[in-house]
Amino acid sequence: MRLKAILILLLMLIATASFAQESQQPEAITEKMAFKLVRGVANVATSIVEIPKQSYLMVRDRGRVGYVVGPIKGFGMAFYRLLSGVTETVFFAVPQPGYYDPMIDPEFVWQGWSEKRVEPRNPQEAEVAEKKGE
Numbered sequence: 001m002r003l004k005a006i007l008i009l010l011l012m013l014i015a016t017a018s019f020a021q022e023s024q025q026p027e028a029i030t031e032k033m034a035f036k037l038v039r040g041v042a043n044v045a046t047s048i049v050e051i052p053k054q055s056y057l058m059v060r061d062r063g064r065v066g067y068v069v070g071p072i073k074g075f076g077m078a079f080y081r082l083l084s085g086v087t088e089t090v091f092f093a094v095p096q097p098g099y100y101d102p103m104i105d106p107e108f109v110w111q112g113w114s115e116k117r118v119e120p121r122n123p124q125e126a127e128v129a130e131k132k133g134e
Helices: 002-019 026-090 123-132
Strands: none
Touching: none
């Protein structure tokens, strides 16, 4: 009997601390829902822009092979952005993923155009980058 009382007391202490959460204001929740809806509609409308964006980025980062790989990657990213936009538009009231966080990164197609190259195009550029300390 005494063991049951100790276990119940321990369970109450653990459960109370784990369920203590600060509630959000309704205005903040509504704002996040509205932003998720607008983000979803914007991603549906601008998903086709992924094709020239990925083409540009691939040519910039990989050179001539980007003319072939870029449009292929662009079609894939356009489909992914369209799918995530439709999902966010339909389920804008659901606080998933995270807490109304974007499903895709960058969250809009017009972001991420100026990112630097990850790797050099050819061995000569690799040597120059090593000498510069990049």
